Amino acid sequence: MKESIRYLQNAREILKKAPREGHLYTDTKPVREACATAYLAMLMAIDEYLLAHGLNQKELPKSVDGYRQMLRKYLVIHNGKLMKEFNSLYEELHIAGYYRGLLSHIEIVKETMNLAQLFIAKLNK
DSSP states (O other): OOOHHHHHHHHHHHHHHSSSETTESSEEEEEHHHHHHHHHHHHHHHOOOOOOTTGGGSOOOSSSHHHHHHIIITTTTOHHHHHHHHHHHHIIIIIIIIIIIIOBBHHHHHHHHHHHHHHHHTTTT
């Protein structure tokens, strides 16, 4: 999980440099970049988990639907909440944060990063 944690730390470093005004980020570019990096950290954590549990590099998912299938097959049987958390973080980090650039409130972005970290930690148990 070291690589996924490194990516998440990189996302937080990007946010530290993002311009702010009051409770808002004033430039969406670094926020979008940080959200994309945090989402990649989650995907890497899933990949690392799958590799540690017998899959090879060629079997790793290549789409969000592929990740959902792998979560159902290998992880949800141990923790049924993981799929809901993955889907929520996908919507928040990838869609709202990166793709649409809708996140600007500092506390919401920070909390989303914290939730991504908790998701990654659950895969490391």
